[in-house]
Amino acid sequence: MVNFQDLKRISDYEWEIPKSFREDMRVPVRLFxxxxxxxDVMKDKSLxxxxxxxxxxxxxxxxxxxxxxxxxxxxxxxxxxxxRLPDGVISxxxxxxxxxxxxxxxxxxxxxxxxxxxxxxxxxxLNHFCPSGVGQKGAVRTSEAELIAVCRQGSxxxxxxxxxxxxxxxxxxxxxxxxGANPDKVSVRARERGRPQLGSLGAGNHFIEVDLVEQVFxxxxxxxxxxxxxxxxxxxxCGSRGFGHQICTDYVEEFQGAARRFGIHLVDRELVCAPLDxxxxxxxxxxxxxxxxxxxANRQILAHNARKAFEQVLAGKVKDWHLHQVxxxxxxxxxxxxxxIDGERMKVxxxxxxxxRAFGPGSPELPEEYQSIGQPVLVxxxxxxxxxxLIGTETSMTQSFGSTCHGAGRLMSRHEAKxxxxxxxxxxxxxxxxxxxxxxxxxxxxxxxxxxxxxxxQVVQAVVGGGIARKVARLVPLAVIKG
Amino acid sequence: xxxxxxxRENQHTADWELEAWAADFPSLLEQSARGMYTLSGMRxxxxxxxxxxxxxxxxxxxxxxxxxxxxxxxxxxxxGLAFDSFSITVDQQYNLQAELGGSAISNLDKEIxxxxxxxxxxxxxxxxxxxxxVFDV
Numbered sequence: 001m002v003n004f005q006d007l008k009r010i011s012d013y014e015w016e017i018p019k020s021f022r023e024d025m026r027v028p029v030r031l032f033x034x035x036x037x038x039x040d041v042m043k044d045k046s047l048x049x050x051x052x053x054x055x056x057x058x059x060x061x062x063x064x065x066x067x068x069x070x071x072x073x074x075x076x077x078x079x080x081x082x083x084r085l086p087d088g089v090i091s092x093x094x095x096x097x098x099x100x101x102x103x104x105x106x107x108x109x110x111x112x113x114x115x116x117x118x119x120x121x122x123x124x125x126l127n128h129f130c131p132s133g134v135g136q137k138g139a140v141r142t143s144e145a146e147l148i149a150v151c152r153q154g155s156x157x158x159x160x161x162x163x164x165x166x167x168x169x170x171x172x173x174x175x176x177x178x179x180g181a182n183p184d185k186v187s188v189r190a191r192e193r194g195r196p197q198l199g200s201l202g203a204g205n206h207f208i209e210v211d212l213v214e215q216v217f218x219x220x221x222x223x224x225x226x227x228x229x230x231x232x233x234x235x236x237x238c239g240s241r242g243f244g245h246q247i248c249t250d251y252v253e254e255f256q257g258a259a260r261r262f263g264i265h266l267v268d269r270e271l272v273c274a275p276l277d278x279x280x281x282x283x284x285x286x287x288x289x290x291x292x293x294x295x296x297a298n299r300q301i302l303a304h305n306a307r308k309a310f311e312q313v314l315a316g317k318v319k320d321w322h323l324h325q326v327x328x329x330x331x332x333x334x335x336x337x338x339x340x341i342d343g344e345r346m347k348v349x350x351x352x353x354x355x356x357r358a359f360g361p362g363s364p365e366l367p368e369e370y371q372s373i374g375q376p377v378l379v380x381x382x383x384x385x386x387x388x389x390l391i392g393t394e395t396s397m398t399q400s401f402g403s404t405c406h407g408a409g410r411l412m413s414r415h416e417a418k419x420x421x422x423x424x425x426x427x428x429x430x431x432x433x434x435x436x437x438x439x440x441x442x443x444x445x446x447x448x449x450x451x452x453x454x455x456x457x458q459v460v461q462a463v464v465g466g467g468i469a470r471k472v473a474r475l476v477p478l479a480v481i482k483g
Numbered sequence: 484x485x486x487x488x489x490x491r492e493n494q495h496t497a498d499w500e501l502e503a504w505a506a507d508f509p510s511l512l513e514q515s516a517r518g519m520y521t522l523s524g525m526r527x528x529x530x531x532x533x534x535x536x537x538x539x540x541x542x543x544x545x546x547x548x549x550x551x552x553x554x555x556x557x558x559x560x561x562x563g564l565a566f567d568s569f570s571i572t573v574d575q576q577y578n579l580q581a582e583l584g585g586s587a588i589s590n591l592d593k594e595i596x597x598x599x600x601x602x603x604x605x606x607x608x609x610x611x612x613x614x615x616x617v618f619d620v
Contacts, residue, residue, distance in 0.1 A: 044496045071496040073601030073617045097597040097619045134594045135560065192561060203594055204620060242560055245596040245619075249553055252600065256546060269545070269600035270617075410497045414620070443524070443592055 002047035007031070007038065013465035014399075016062075017051060024267065025054040030062035032400070032466040037067050037458065040411070044071035046078075052267045053081055058088020058275070060348060061341045064400045066355050067462035068409030068454060072096075074270030077354035077410075080403045082339065083276065085347045089264070090281045091273035092255060092288070094351035096332040097248040099288055100295035101239030102173075103331070103378040104303055105389065106323035107226040108233060108310075112212050112478070114318045115232055119210065123436040123479035125309035126208055130302050132201035132483035133440035138241075139199030140301055147195050151183040154293030158300040165325075168300060170367045172328040173357060176296040178335075182286035186243075187250045190287075194243030194294060199301035203441070203483035205448055206238040208306060209380070210436075211387060211475035221373040221391055221472045225326045233475055234310075234323055235387060236302050237380055239332065244291035251284040276349055288334060299328055326389070327376035331356045331406035339401050350401050358392030358404035358469055377469055381456030382408045383448045383482070384430045387475040388460045395467035404469040408456040417452035418443060436479040444483065487610060490518030499595070499618040506611035508544060509571035512551050512581075515616060516569065519552055522618070524592025525565050527585060533564055534584050541577040544605040548614065551579060552598040563588050595620055 008016040010030075015038065017029035029050045031038065041047060046069045053075050054063045060082050069078035074093035083089050115122070131139055140161075142150065150157045155176025158164040169176045183191075201208060211233045216222045227233065240247075255272040258280040266272060274280040307323050314321035334351050341348070359365055359375040366375050374391035381387045385408070396402050412420070423442025426449050430437050439445045463469045488505040499522050503514040537554050541547025558564045566585030573579045596619040605614045 046496075073498060073599040073619060077497060093599070134591050135563075189557060189561070249597045252597075253546070253549070253553075256542065256600070268602055270602075272600065413494045413496055414499070415492055415494065441592060 002042065002051065004039065004042065013462050017047065022051055025051060026056070027054050027059045028062050029054060029065060031065045032468060033067040033462050034458070037462060041069055046071050046076040049074065049076040050079060052271060053079055053094065055267050056081065056083065056089050056091060056271065056273055057264060058083040060084050060346070061401065064403060066405040067459045068354070068405045068407050070410045072353070074268055075353045078405065079353050080355045080401050081351045082348040082401050085336065085349060086277040087275045088349060089273035090276045090284060090334060090349055091271055091351060092248050092251045092284055093270045093272060094353055095288060095334045096353050097245045098239035098332055099244035099248060099291035100330045101332040102295060102299065102329050103380055104236040104299045104328040105326040105378050106234040106303060106306065107326045108231055108323050109320045110232045110314065110318050111230055112232065115314070118313050118317060119478050120436050121313045122210055122309065123438050123481060125313050126306060127438035127481045129305040129309045130201055130208055130481060131199065132203065132481060134203045134483065136200050136483065138197045139305055142195050142198050144191065147191055148183045150198065150294055150297045151181050151186065151290035152293065153177055154296040155300045158297045163304040164300045168303065168325045171325045172296060173330050176300065176328070178289040178292045180286060181289035181293050183290055185283045185287040186247060186290050190243055190246035190250065193246050194241065197241040197243065198294070198298055199305070200241060201238050201302060201483055202241055203444060207383065207480055207482040208302065209235045209477050210479040211235060212478055213473050214476045215474045217471040217473060224369055224373055225376055225389070225472065226324050227326065227389065227473050234306050235378065235380055236299050236306065238299060238302065240291040240295040241298065243294050247287045247291045251287065255280060285334070292330065292333060296328070327378065329356050329378050337402070340398065352403055354406050355403045356406045357402055358396040359402045360392045360394045360397045377404055379405055379456065379460060380407050382450045382453030383480055384433070384435055384450045384477060386456055388456065388471065389473040389475065390460065390469040391472055393467060393470055396469060400468045404463045405459050408453040408459055410452060411454050412452040414447040417449050418446045420451065421446045421449040435477050438481045440483050448482065488514050490514050492522060493615065495617060499620050501616045501618065502613070503616070504608070504611065504613040508573050508612060511605065511612045511614060512548060512571050513569040515548060515552060515614065516555055519555065519595065519618065520565055522593070523595060524590065525588060526590040527565055527567060528587045528589040530586065532584060532586055534582070535564070537579070537581040537583065539579045543577060545600065545603045547573065547577050547579055548605065549598050549600060549603070551581065556595055556598065559588065593620060
């Protein structure tokens, strides 16, 4: 168990659990959080899980933990860990079951004043066009051949089908397609689960939200992104659905044997891993990339359908009802990247589990228009509260493998939330606050109650204080669609 | 754990933690399955009954437990089936055969993404066996 006296203070927003804390740690843990936040997370097992993650072979630098951290399984949620190529390990549990869960932000020139009378209709139309909920089938039926094309091409497949524009792809992490995906490494079961679900939101904490750009903090960056105070924006939060869940399940199982064969000692079997240059490591990487591309295509189809919903409701009522893509980010992902660690430039596999890539200005991976400002980072808050648009910084590149936080972070268990909050009452409260709600499950709504999460403004303050992101704009919700 | 077998939900910040206990390993598998269904808010349709046989091998008790529950999730999400009747045998080499009786799902409140190995250990107690399972939801 980690206590406050075990932490070394670097600054008000940065702390360290030194390698000396436990004998089997290979690297220290670096925490971005305020003292108050750390005192809160000591109530669960987040820090113990972060220490466990430092035992993976081939780690470099630090295991980084973000202020939205909370207890997960294996890794804590909100963790970043980089392993040296070629023989450092890849850990499916360090990426998560919902591979390439992420967020897409669409901006608009639609002012709230003009849209206000139509918000309820917008919520209904989005709910109609964007399937959500437990076991819900997707908006697109795919054949086996099409699923294979989705695995290989991601958003490029969506472009060919008329679901995307070139501008959408340019403003998507990896341009919506991670190279090196190999559908032959994906099980029949994963393919069977993936085929019917493409173009669906799912349930849990996934949502589509119509937001108001309430406040702009960086007018230059906001202008480049096409975000203007007083206008509407749309967030889409979802991932690779049952396809990704099955791929992770398959490889966590396969890696149980692999870890034994490679003599890797595990403090927790969910941290199971294999060297990246092994057959097992390469197979998982190729399968994980299929799920990543599936998730890009999934969010792209949902964005296409959100545009249809806006057109249905607003065409002829406002001058310009179009939604342009601001960016699409992944927050459960493993990526091969170049970073400078202890003065040495090296190729590493960065595991981000509940953490967002946040590349600084000048990064060649960014589209031309974002080169000068840095990568847009999308940080959804809890339902009914604010969300943030941030940008990556030079400091995020040197301090956190170009990463920052991914959301508010849970504070309360789902069980506690349901005990404390009644779904129907919460819906009434949100609607009386002017937020239009569409949900398939009132119990699910209660689980996602704002009081079940940390204060996203404080989370953002911690990453900004730590220098690993800068504020661009704050969004507040007007309509929420969740499964 | 006041009764010889059962299950309950423990607190977990983000996911679901299920504690199950029973006199022997096949009964522990059954209690874990019933607990998983209860957490999901699973309800079965009245009417036509379905039967399925599952055969699995595990390297140890924990991998067999994960494999069995994962198989049930597959039947739930792939075929829309769940079960309320279990006849399970497990031999010394961790070979499992389960005869399951159930029907189509009429209601499911919550989707479980996966059964994890997080700190998973089947423990021997004075009453029998006990396990804590974390589900990703």
